[in-house]
Amino acid sequence: MRGALPHALPENGGFLRVRFGEEMGTNDRKKIRNDVILAVVLLLLAAAAMLFWQLQKTEGDFAVVLIDGVETARYALDTDTEVEIITDGGGTNTLVIRDGEAFVETANCPDLVCAGHRAISRVGETIVCLPHKLVIKIAASTDAGGVDMAA
Amino acid sequence: MQGKAKRLTFLGLAAAVALILSYVEMLLPPILTAVPGIKIGLPNIVIIFLLYRFGIKDAAAVSVVRLAAVTLLFGNPVMLIYSTAGAALSLALMALCKKCGLFSAVGVSIVGGVMHNLGQILVAMLLLETAEIGYYMIVLAVSGTVAGVFIGLCGIALLKAMKNVRF
Numbered sequence: 529m530r531g532a533l534p535h536a537l538p539e540n541g542g543f544l545r546v547r548f549g550e551e552m553g554t555n556d557r558k559k560i561r562n563d564v565i566l567a568v569v570l571l572l573l574a575a576a577a578m579l580f581w582q583l584q585k586t587e588g589d590f591a592v593v594l595i596d597g598v599e600t601a602r603y604a605l606d607t608d609t610e611v612e613i614i615t616d617g618g619g620t621n622t623l624v625i626r627d628g629e630a631f632v633e634t635a636n637c638p639d640l641v642c643a644g645h646r647a648i649s650r651v652g653e654t655i656v657c658l659p660h661k662l663v664i665k666i667a668a669s670t671d672a673g674g675v676d677m678a679a
Numbered sequence: 680m681q682g683k684a685k686r687l688t689f690l691g692l693a694a695a696v697a698l699i700l701s702y703v704e705m706l707l708p709p710i711l712t713a714v715p716g717i718k719i720g721l722p723n724i725v726i727i728f729l730l731y732r733f734g735i736k737d738a739a740a741v742s743v744v745r746l747a748a749v750t751l752l753f754g755n756p757v758m759l760i761y762s763t764a765g766a767a768l769s770l771a772l773m774a775l776c777k778k779c780g781l782f783s784a785v786g787v788s789i790v791g792g793v794m795h796n797l798g799q800i801l802v803a804m805l806l807l808e809t810a811e812i813g814y815y816m817i818v819l820a821v822s823g824t825v826a827g828v829f830i831g832l833c834g835i836a837l838l839k840a841m842k843n844v845r846f
Contacts, residue, residue: 556783563786563831567824570793574820581814597808641715654811656803658715658757663809 585650588666591623591630596661605630605649605666619660630664631655686846690729690737694744697725701749710822714815716799717822720792720830726770727788727834732846735774742766760806761799768798784838788831792823 590602595615603609605628613621621635621642629647632655642657642664654665700721710717722745729738746766750759773791776782782790796819803812 559781559783559786562781563783563789566782566786566789567828570789570820570824574817574824577814577817577820581817594807594809639715644709652811652814654809656715656807656809656812658803658807661807663807663812665809665811 581652585652586668587628587649588651588653589669590667591625591648592665592667593623594663594665597663602667603630613662615657615660615662617660619657619662621657621660621662623664630666632657632664635660686733686737689846690733690741693725693729694741694748697722697741697745698748698752700725701745702753705753711818714818714822716796716815716819719826720795723769723788723791723795723830724833724837727773727784727791727830728837728841730770730773730777730787731784731834731838732841735770738774739770742770757806761802764798764802765795766798768801769795783831784835785828785831788834789824789827792827792830793820794823796820796823 588605590604592599593601593603593613595613601611601613603611603623603625605625607625608627609625610633611623613623615621619635619637621637622633624631624633626647629649631647632642632645635643635657637657637659639659642655642660642662645655648655648664648666651666651668654663656663704718704721707719709715726738726742729741746759746762749762750756754762769791772794773787776787776790777784797816800813800816800819804810
């Protein structure tokens with residue numbers, strides 16, 4: 529490139545300077561370096577958090593149903609069952625427990641994010657239905673049920 | 680057209696473009712159904728442009744108009760709480776990052792993307808009174824960074840293309 533078109537390239541700055549402008553700071557190598565550092569640090573932080581979360585999670589014992597932050601029911605994961613959860617304003621979500629995993633089979637919420645969520649079975653995993661203010665989370669039997677809600 | 684009228688006209692146009700980009704983003708299929716909330720953040724191209732060419736006040740004004748219009752047209756009040764938290768935190772931190780002079784528009788946009796997601800997760804934690812959904816933030820930090828790079832490059836391209844337009 530440089531050999532073929534020496535006049536097209538500025539002394540310093542290179543590709544980004546040619547493509548973009550001055551006022552955005554992209555001709556400043558330090559700023560581009562800082563951008564890269566920022567992105568790498570964020571990705572490393574996420575990777576570390578992911579690793580930590582994967583290592584510390586264990587299989588849970590209960591699927592706990594929280595409506596508007598308040599526990600309304602809990603179902604043992606070792607018993608297959610199917611329940612319809614009814615929330616304020618006529619919202620319904622069908623919670624299914626099968627093979628030690630909990631998932632939402634159907635719901636009448638507008639976005640159906642909860643129904644698209646994969647099955648959960650490990651402590652701390654959640655399925656959230658924002659429109660119905662419903663959270664289904666997995667807890668271990670050692671958890672004090674309903675006592676430590678705000679933690 | 681002169682001065683103020685020209686600026687105001689352009690800002691109105693920018694708000695319209697941001698609104699259209701919000702709509703286009705809604706039409707795109709979800710990237711990962713397991714984690715809701717992963718978005719490219721197309722309207723942020725407009726906000727980045729305004730932040731660099733007009734300043735934080737005008738960027739905030741256009742952001743408010745976009746949020747109001749999106750809520751009226753496609754959303755509901757609960758969604759407004761989420762999007763306002765995301766947009767406000769994102770814009771505030773982007774302005775700060777631009778001011779400190781350490782990053783280019785790409786870095787600023789990365790901060791915007793991640794902070795937008797963080798704002799929404801914090802609101803979800805408050806509204807649902809459940810701290811556990813914080814783990815979504817891991818995935819959303821990655822998606823915010825990747826989206827931020829893309830949006831930042833788009834923003835720079837737009838700034839470059841509009842370089843000779845005077846307001």
